[in-house]
Each structure stands twice: as C-alpha cells, then as structure tokens.
Amino acid sequence: MNHSIKRISVRAYGVAFFLIFMLGASAAQANDIENGKKLYRQCAGCHQIGPGASNSFGPQLNGVMQRGAAKVESFDYSSAFNEAMAPDVKWNSSSLSAFLEAPLTNIPGTAMAFPGVKSEDERTSIIAYLAAIDVDGNLTASTDEGAGKADSMAAEAQPRMLAADVEVPTHGVLHIGRAALAEEVAAWDIDVRPDGLGLPKGAGSAIAGVEIYDTQCAACHGDFGDGTGRWPVLAGGQDTLTDERPEKTIGSYWPYLSTVFDYVRRAMPFGNARSLSDDDVYSVTAYLMYLNDLVEEDFVLNSENFAEIRLPNEENFIADTRSKEPHFNGSVEPCMSDCLPGVATISQRARVLDVTPDEDI
Amino acid sequence: MTDINNDPKSTKALNSQLVKDDVKRAVSRRSAIKSGLALMSGGAIAASTASVANAVTPDPLITEIQDWNRYLGEGVDARPYGSPSQFESEAVRRDVPWLTADAKSSVNFTPLHKLEGVITPNGLCFERHHGGIAEIDPADHRLMINGLVDTPLIFTMEDLKRFPRENKVYFLECAANSGMEWRGAQLNGCQFTHGMVHNVMYTGVPLKYLLAEAGVKTAGKWVLPEGGDASHMTRSIPLDKCLDDCLVATHMNGEALRPEQGYPMRLVVPGWEGNMWIKWLRRIEIGDKPWHQREETSKYTDLLEDGLARRFTWVMDVKSVITNPSPQAPIDHGRGQTVLSGLAWSGHGKVSRVDVSIDGGRNWKPARLDGPSWSRSVHRFYYDFNWDGSELLLQSRAVDEFGNVQPTKNALRAQRGVNSIYHNNSIQTWHIKPDGSAENVEVS
Structure with missing residues (x-):
C-alpha cells in the first residue's frame, strides 16, 4: 500500500517538474x-x-x-x-x-x-x-492570457480601504470623478472645426501626399480617389448632384475641408486608425484636394492657410425644412374611405430586382 | 414537400422533419416563393401548421408518447446563460452583403417578422458599426468631459454607477432604415426594408447630471460625443437636447449593454437618428458651434432633387410597418380568421393611431394598439380579420400625437426626390397572393 502511494507520488512529481519546465x-x-x-x-x-x-x-x-x-x-x-x-x-x-x-x-x-x-x-x-495558426485557422500553441486574471485575483486579496479615508473631490454638484489632466485632454481632443479650431501645428504638400495615399488609402479608395468596389469615392462627381445617380465626393458634395482632415486623422486608414502623423494628414488632405482639381500639385496645406479654404458645395446645405412638408403637424386629416380613385394596381415588384439575400444560415 | 394525405408515415414524421430541419423548410419555402409556385394548397399548408378541419386518423403526437414526455431533459447547470429554443433558428439578424464594402463597417437587420410585443431581445437588435465591435474591459474604460466647462473631468465605470439613474424604453432607428426603397420596391422582407430599428429599456444616467458635474460655461451650445472604437464616431448635438432627455446608458433590457451595442456605455438620444447614439462612449466635448463631422456632412445629410441638401435632420419621423404577414412570414393557414400585426413609432412622441388598408390605400380601418404606449417607443398594433383568400394589398399608416401623418411613397418623393437616402418613413405595401405568400410591391 505504502509502496504504491510512493510510486504514484514520484510519478506525480515527475509530471509536475515536466510541466514547469515546459511552461518556462x-x-x-x-x-x-x-x-x-x-x-x-x-x-x-x-x-x-x-x-x-x-x-x-x-x-x-x-x-x-x-x-x-x-x-x-x-x-x-x-x-x-x-x-x-x-x-x-x-x-x-x-x-x-x-x-x-x-x-x-x-x-x-x-x-x-x-x-x-x-x-x-x-x-x-x-x-x-x-x-501558431494552422491551415484550419486554429491557434495551436497556448498563450498566457490567464496571467492577467491571476494578477487581478491577487489584487482582490488586498485589504479593503476604509470608506472614511476616501478623498472627496470639490468640483461639481455630486463630487464624482476627477479632474482631467491637460495631457489627457490633448490625447483625445483631436476634433477640428471648419473655422480651424482644433487644428494641430503642421504642414503637408500634395506631392508628399501621393506616397502616403498610394500605400495607405488607394487599396480601398482607388488610385485617383475613384473608389474600388463599394468603398467610398473621394474625388470627381462635380455637377452630378441633380443627376439621376449623384456622385457625392469631397469635391462635389462635402461642405468643409476640416471634415476631411478630422476624419482621416481619427478613423483612417481603415483598420489602423491614429497611425498617421499630423503632417501626413496635412499631406493626404492636400493630395485629396489635388485629386478634386481644387489645387495644383505644388500646393502646401498648413495650419495657417487651412481655414481660408472653401469647398465648392458649402453653400448648398440648408437647415432641416421637413416640418414644412404637407404631412406634418396636423395639416392633413388622414382619409379613411374612397381615398384614391379606382382599384389599386401594382406598379413595381421587389421580385423583379431579386436582390434579397437567401435565407441560408 | 410531401403531401400529407399520401404519406403513410403521417403527420408525426412530417412534423418532426419540418420542425427539426427548420433551415431546409425556410429554403424550400423561399424557393417556392421565388419560382412563383403556389405554396401548396390544403394539405401542405395544414401540414406545416398542424391544423386540419377534419381528422381522419388520430394524431400520433397525441396518441403516442413522445420522447420529451418520457425522458428527462437537461438540468439547471446546462444553460448558465440561456439561449432561444433550437426551433427558433430563423429568428436571427441578417445582413445584405452587397450593401457595403466590408462587414466591419456595415449593418445587419432585426428580424421584425419573428418578434412580438414591443421589446426587442438584446441578441436581435440590429447592428451598425463603422470599425467593427470594440471589445472594452470596463475597468479600462474612461469617460472624459472637456471643452467649455469649468472642470474637465474623467469618470470611470465605478464613478458612473454613483449618479442617479433612470429606466426608459426608446426605439433606436437608423436614419437609413428603408433607404434602399426610395426608388422602388427592392427587398423582400420587413427585416430588410424596416429592420434597422429596435426598442429596448435603457438604464442610464441623465446626461445633464454628468454635464452639471463639469459645469457647462454659458458660451456652451453644442455637444460632441465621441466613441472609443476604431472609427472614433462623433456627432454634434445641441446642448438643449442633451439637457432634455439624453442618457448615458450602461444597461439594456436589464443586463449590461451588449458589446455590439456599445458596452460598457452608449449615448441615448431619444427619437433622433441612431447614428447619434454614440456607442463605446468615451468623450463628451462642449463647444459654441457644431463641428461638422463626417457623419453630419458627407453622410446623414439629405440630398434633395434641386441639388440642395438638408443637414442636421435629427428627428426620426412617424412610421409603421406590417410585420405579419410579410414576405418572410406568409399566411400558411389558408383562408379564415387571421391576425395582422405590426409596429409603429415616432421620434416626436407617442403614436396615437394606426390605420390599416387591405386594398392598397383606398379604404382604411383603425388598427388596435396594444401594449404600453410610451413616448418615442415602438407601439404594437393588430388588425384581426377574416381573410377570404383573395389577393390583398396591405398597408399601414401611423399618426402621432402631434398630428404628423406617415406619408405615401409618392408624397415623400414629390417633396424630396429619390436621392435623400435617409428618413424614408413612407407607407409600405405588401401584396398577399391567393396562396398566402407576400411580396414587397408599390401600387398606383
């Protein structure tokens, strides 16, 4: 009996040693x-x-x-x-x-x-x-994802702070939260307005934008801002807004250049946001202006000349005027009987287009 | 499909096959619709719903002891977070792959035809992301308030829990819901034509409390909420709206927000376009003017026929849709008593009335509103009637408490043309055929 227990223990030690060795x-x-x-x-x-x-x-x-x-x-x-x-x-x-x-x-x-x-x-x-990823896409090696959990469990074991020892801030009404540091605000507050408020110092030329655009943007937006697949078209489309199929681009539709700068800086390139330097964003913005025939190729965009620039379609944006349409605010009493002449006839069917996805799961 | 009258294995085999193989059923039904075949008459309709006028042989589902009558099911440890029945596998969100370039910046749709009541289950609320689903550990999440305030502040999730909170039910509708239908009937199913809407109970902190904590300066007139995902979504919102009824929500339908709905916190902007309800909310800035961000210039502006474009079109107008019957939910029982059901909502307030037409808008009858009626929440309506088996052109028309009336498609086009993309709240028509199947159509 004793003998067999010993043997099992030795084997168990051996396994444990092996595991520790492997983990290390x-x-x-x-x-x-x-x-x-x-x-x-x-x-x-x-x-x-x-x-x-x-x-x-x-x-x-x-x-x-x-x-x-x-x-x-x-x-x-x-x-x-x-x-x-x-x-x-x-x-x-x-x-x-x-x-x-x-x-x-x-x-x-x-x-x-x-x-x-x-x-x-x-x-x-x-x-x-x-x-570590095999041909079926499975991860074949273990990672140390569990390590963080062990740390947080250790933290929970710390003695709990006495409620009376907590420092209460003085700001506000309910005194909750803490004051933000200037560096923290600067790290997140990157929005730019049409009047230039929020622009970082810097500059970039249309020419310098070519290489950045070609390596970072063209895969989706096309070599000349013409878009690939269903990715957004960025250039062209001038004078198409009243067409059957308008093409809404930076040059033909967007009201403000600040939107281009702001959006590229906050969300582009798709899948690698915030990776461009401020000067790179100036350069890409300048190049997009060039692609829209708004500037020459030697144009340099900077924090000084930015707010002077106007996009062609700015004046064509208006306030929300929906409430003046006839079906608003009780101006029409809904008809209940004999509302339209004759028998209703079908003028259009979805099946003709047949663009509904199949219900395969 | 097998004709039940000639099948010696009778209803049991057929029924269990139908139920077990839900997917196959959907596909075969769909292909029947697609190829324009009648959906079988008499026996086949009865087989799929187990309703026969006169039974010839006893129903073995009653006379025989079924497995679930005899054997034990799973215990309480089997499903720590429960899921819908395996027989509800068709009640899922679906996307339309051709709509967008990449699934990480795309949309899927709530299966409205599979739902009842007014609350949308969390797992079926449609999704719209611009940089995929951000997975954020709440311990790592921070909410910043900055700009025109006395004290720029940082809140943690623990901080947020200490503010007074409220529970409110609101619909969230994407401004582009029904946007594919401007030019004409396009998608066959209310899931696709109207499924960018959901309705849940939010638990959240009124934004005004958070703003008061930082102290808004008198010059402050606009608010810019920002998301913490890879798109850093932003929208300009007037301060008055934020002080009126906006919430910073942490919970939906009683549980923590789902990751795809902005966990750990999102903005709630009642009645206004869904794009403004910033998910993964991490920053709120106060300013004196709007910022004209990408989602309020390039997108979410409404191009009119004359080339002018409306901007800051925030409110979602009064709207309704019949969810059953509809192309994905045909009438399977043949003629006789039936339940027509649907949803109505208005970003202005409560829905006061819904009318239903079965003749393409010639004559209307008031529908029965049932369930809670809350401002800026979805309302459920019913119209119970005896279908004689003839063709129908079904429409619903909602009216809200301010007298705003849901317009016809043509009335809306007359005002705006067909290139507005957003804010299509027009009346939907379903054509019910003699076989009970339904199609998205337009009528004149």
Missing part, C-alpha cells in the same frame, strides 16, 4: 504569440485569419508558414509577387521578417500596399502568431 520554456514564445495577435490587427483589414477565413483584399493567412507563399489558389496574386515566390518558396522567419519590414521595397509591384512594420520585435511577434 514556452513563456516567452506564448508572450510573442499574444503580442503578435494584437499587432496582427493592423493586418486584419486586408488579411483574414482564423476558422472560416476567406480572401479579401489580401489572401487569408491560415497556416501561411506551413503552406508556402502564394499558395492560396483562389487568390489572384500580383504577378510581381508570383514571380518573387515561384515555384515552391516557403516563408521562414527571416524571409518573412525581411518582407514585412518594407513590402513595397522588397517586392516592387506587389499589391500589398502597406508601409511595413519597422520594429524587429514586432515582426517577430507577428510571425510567431502566424506560425
């Missing part, structure tokens, strides 16, 4: 994968990953380290990429790292309009994450 060895790697997963978000706008991932702007990347480069048959790779990768090239950590540092420099002509990841540590993490 893989902790750094697990960290990399976890970081890589976060960093991958900048890639996810074009490259889907995970179970059920499909191609979008770029090929899906499930098992990309195992399957080899340019190997998603359903994806139309650029000829430059196919040439660089043919016939059976597989990525390894160093070749992929080199490519990701500056895709357009490494394979000129690739459709991967992405400026690259400059930090080697970040590239290592992204590649560790890619390597």
Whole structure:
C-alpha cells in the first residue's frame, strides 16, 4: 500500500517538474504569440485569419508558414509577387521578417500596399502568431492570457480601504470623478472645426501626399480617389448632384475641408486608425484636394492657410425644412374611405430586382 | 414537400422533419416563393401548421408518447446563460452583403417578422458599426468631459454607477432604415426594408447630471460625443437636447449593454437618428458651434432633387410597418380568421393611431394598439380579420400625437426626390397572393 502511494507520488512529481519546465520554456514564445495577435490587427483589414477565413483584399493567412507563399489558389496574386515566390518558396522567419519590414521595397509591384512594420520585435511577434495558426485557422500553441486574471485575483486579496479615508473631490454638484489632466485632454481632443479650431501645428504638400495615399488609402479608395468596389469615392462627381445617380465626393458634395482632415486623422486608414502623423494628414488632405482639381500639385496645406479654404458645395446645405412638408403637424386629416380613385394596381415588384439575400444560415 | 394525405408515415414524421430541419423548410419555402409556385394548397399548408378541419386518423403526437414526455431533459447547470429554443433558428439578424464594402463597417437587420410585443431581445437588435465591435474591459474604460466647462473631468465605470439613474424604453432607428426603397420596391422582407430599428429599456444616467458635474460655461451650445472604437464616431448635438432627455446608458433590457451595442456605455438620444447614439462612449466635448463631422456632412445629410441638401435632420419621423404577414412570414393557414400585426413609432412622441388598408390605400380601418404606449417607443398594433383568400394589398399608416401623418411613397418623393437616402418613413405595401405568400410591391 505504502509502496504504491510512493510510486504514484514520484510519478506525480515527475509530471509536475515536466510541466514547469515546459511552461518556462514556452513563456516567452506564448508572450510573442499574444503580442503578435494584437499587432496582427493592423493586418486584419486586408488579411483574414482564423476558422472560416476567406480572401479579401489580401489572401487569408491560415497556416501561411506551413503552406508556402502564394499558395492560396483562389487568390489572384500580383504577378510581381508570383514571380518573387515561384515555384515552391516557403516563408521562414527571416524571409518573412525581411518582407514585412518594407513590402513595397522588397517586392516592387506587389499589391500589398502597406508601409511595413519597422520594429524587429514586432515582426517577430507577428510571425510567431502566424506560425501558431494552422491551415484550419486554429491557434495551436497556448498563450498566457490567464496571467492577467491571476494578477487581478491577487489584487482582490488586498485589504479593503476604509470608506472614511476616501478623498472627496470639490468640483461639481455630486463630487464624482476627477479632474482631467491637460495631457489627457490633448490625447483625445483631436476634433477640428471648419473655422480651424482644433487644428494641430503642421504642414503637408500634395506631392508628399501621393506616397502616403498610394500605400495607405488607394487599396480601398482607388488610385485617383475613384473608389474600388463599394468603398467610398473621394474625388470627381462635380455637377452630378441633380443627376439621376449623384456622385457625392469631397469635391462635389462635402461642405468643409476640416471634415476631411478630422476624419482621416481619427478613423483612417481603415483598420489602423491614429497611425498617421499630423503632417501626413496635412499631406493626404492636400493630395485629396489635388485629386478634386481644387489645387495644383505644388500646393502646401498648413495650419495657417487651412481655414481660408472653401469647398465648392458649402453653400448648398440648408437647415432641416421637413416640418414644412404637407404631412406634418396636423395639416392633413388622414382619409379613411374612397381615398384614391379606382382599384389599386401594382406598379413595381421587389421580385423583379431579386436582390434579397437567401435565407441560408 | 410531401403531401400529407399520401404519406403513410403521417403527420408525426412530417412534423418532426419540418420542425427539426427548420433551415431546409425556410429554403424550400423561399424557393417556392421565388419560382412563383403556389405554396401548396390544403394539405401542405395544414401540414406545416398542424391544423386540419377534419381528422381522419388520430394524431400520433397525441396518441403516442413522445420522447420529451418520457425522458428527462437537461438540468439547471446546462444553460448558465440561456439561449432561444433550437426551433427558433430563423429568428436571427441578417445582413445584405452587397450593401457595403466590408462587414466591419456595415449593418445587419432585426428580424421584425419573428418578434412580438414591443421589446426587442438584446441578441436581435440590429447592428451598425463603422470599425467593427470594440471589445472594452470596463475597468479600462474612461469617460472624459472637456471643452467649455469649468472642470474637465474623467469618470470611470465605478464613478458612473454613483449618479442617479433612470429606466426608459426608446426605439433606436437608423436614419437609413428603408433607404434602399426610395426608388422602388427592392427587398423582400420587413427585416430588410424596416429592420434597422429596435426598442429596448435603457438604464442610464441623465446626461445633464454628468454635464452639471463639469459645469457647462454659458458660451456652451453644442455637444460632441465621441466613441472609443476604431472609427472614433462623433456627432454634434445641441446642448438643449442633451439637457432634455439624453442618457448615458450602461444597461439594456436589464443586463449590461451588449458589446455590439456599445458596452460598457452608449449615448441615448431619444427619437433622433441612431447614428447619434454614440456607442463605446468615451468623450463628451462642449463647444459654441457644431463641428461638422463626417457623419453630419458627407453622410446623414439629405440630398434633395434641386441639388440642395438638408443637414442636421435629427428627428426620426412617424412610421409603421406590417410585420405579419410579410414576405418572410406568409399566411400558411389558408383562408379564415387571421391576425395582422405590426409596429409603429415616432421620434416626436407617442403614436396615437394606426390605420390599416387591405386594398392598397383606398379604404382604411383603425388598427388596435396594444401594449404600453410610451413616448418615442415602438407601439404594437393588430388588425384581426377574416381573410377570404383573395389577393390583398396591405398597408399601414401611423399618426402621432402631434398630428404628423406617415406619408405615401409618392408624397415623400414629390417633396424630396429619390436621392435623400435617409428618413424614408413612407407607407409600405405588401401584396398577399391567393396562396398566402407576400411580396414587397408599390401600387398606383
């Protein structure tokens, strides 16, 4: 009896030792994968990953380290990429790292309009994450997501503060919250108004905007702001607002240039918001003005000349005048009988268009 | 589908097949509608609803002991957060893939035809994101108030819980709801034509309390709420509206907001376009003028026929739709007594009346409003009638307490043209065919 218990204990110790050894060895790697997963978000706008991932702007990347480069048959790779990768090239950590540092420099002509990841540590993490995803999109290695939970449980074990010891602020009516620091307000308050209020110091030229636009914007918005697929068209469309199919662009419709600057700075590029410098935003804004035939290519936009600029359609925006329409405010008593002459006839059917999605789940 | 009268396995087999394979049923029904075939008469309709005028053989669902009558079901530990019945798999949000370029900046639709009452279940509230669903740990969330205030402030979630809070039921409608229907009948189903609306009970802090804490300066006239997601959504709202009835909500229908509805906190702007109800709310700025952000210039402005465009068209006008029957919810029982049901709402206040027409707007009868009638909340209406099996052109028309009347499509087009995109609150027509199926049509 004793003997067998001892044997079990020894075995248990052995297993425990092995587990500790394994956890120690893989902790750094697990960290990399976890970081890589976060960093991958900048890639996810074009490259889907995970179970059920499909191609979008770029090929899906499930098992990309195992399957080899340019190997998603359903994806139309650029000829430059196919040439660089043919016939059976597989990525390894160093070749992929080199490519990701500056895709357009490494394979000129690739459709991967992405400026690259400059930090080697970040590239290592992204590649560790890619390597941990198998061809079915499943994560094959463990990450240390649980670590944070252990920390918060430790924090809960701290003795609770006495209510009377809490400092009560003096502001306001109910004295709740704390004063915001100037740095905090500056970090979040980035909105810009038509009169220029909120503009950061800086400048950028239309010419400098070309490269930024081509690498950061053109994949969705087209080479000349003409839009790809159903992504927004940014340029052209002048004098179409009364047409059967108006084209509403910055040049043809938007009332204020500040909206362009503000929106690019807060939300673009799609999937990597807040990544452009203020000068880059000035440059892209200047280039968008150029694409809309509003300025010449040597134009420089800066915090001084910004508020003087007017967009062509500003005057054509009016207040909400709906309440003057006849069906408002009791001006019409709804008819109850014999409201229209004759028998109703069908003038249009949805089935003719047949654009309703099928009810497949 | 099998004809029940010739099937030796009788109703039990057919019924269990129909119920188990919900999806297949939907598809086959749909293809029947699509190909213009009659939805089977007599026996087939009866089979799908288990109602027969005269039974020839006893119903085995009654005479035989069913599995669920005999064997034990799952215990209380099986479903810690419950889900709808497996037989309700058609009651889901759906999207229209061709509408937008990317699912992360897109919209899906509430299955109005599958719902009853006035409250929308949290998991079925339509979604509209501009940068995907932000997943925010409430411990990491901050709400800032800055701009023209005495003391710029930072609140945590714990801080927010200490303010007096209120419970209010409001509808939220996307300004582009029915936007695809301006030029004509396009989508077959009220889920797609009208499904960008939902109605839930919010628990939240009146915005005026938060603003009072920071102290709004007298020059302050406008408010800019901002989201913490990757689109950093912003809209300009007049200060008066914020002081009147806006809430910073943390809960919907009793539970914490769903991530796709702005967890951990969102702005509630009663009666006004859904785009203004900023989700993942992280900042509120006070200013003396509007900011003219992207969503109030490039988008959410209403282009008129003469090339002028209305801006700051905030209120969602009086509107209604018949949810049953409708293209996704045909009449399956044949002629006889039936329930017509629908929803009505107005961003101005309460709905005072809904009228129903079965002849394409020639004659109208008042519908029966049932359930709670709250200002800027959805109202449920019914019209119970005996269907003689003939073709119908169904319409509903809502009137609100201020005498605003839901207009016909043509009346709205006469005022605005067809390129407004937003604020289409016109009367919807469903064509009910002799086989009970329904189609989205326009009438003249």
